Amino acid sequence: MTSPSNDNGADRRAAACPLCKSPTVEQYAPFCSKRCADVDLHRWLSGGYAIPAVDDDSEGAAAEPDRE
Ligand SMILES: [Zn+2]
Numbered sequence: 001m002t003s004p005s006n007d008n009g010a011d012r013r014a015a016a017c018p019l020c021k022s023p024t025v026e027q028y029a030p031f032c033s034k035r036c037a038d039v040d041l042h043r044w045l046s047g048g049y050a051i052p053a054v055d056d057d058s059e060g061a062a063a064e065p066d067r068e
Contacts, residue, residue: 015024017032019039024030031037 015030016022017024017036018030019036020032022032022036025032028034028037031040
């Protein structure tokens with residue numbers, strides 16, 4: 001068995017910034033820069049507590065007899 005390019009490093013993909021898809025910088029991992037890390041932090045702080053009340057009526061809304 002001969003593997004042409006098994007250990008060519010092709011499997012080693014660089015992590016990408018979740019925000020702008022730029023190569024991650026170790027210092028700001030998992031982001032590419034302080035800016036992106038900051039953006040994510042702000043997003044986290046502003047949206048972390050505002051959990052969207054996504055209620056799917058998959059269990060049957062029989063407890064709320066709303067008629068309009
Ligand atoms: Zn980025």
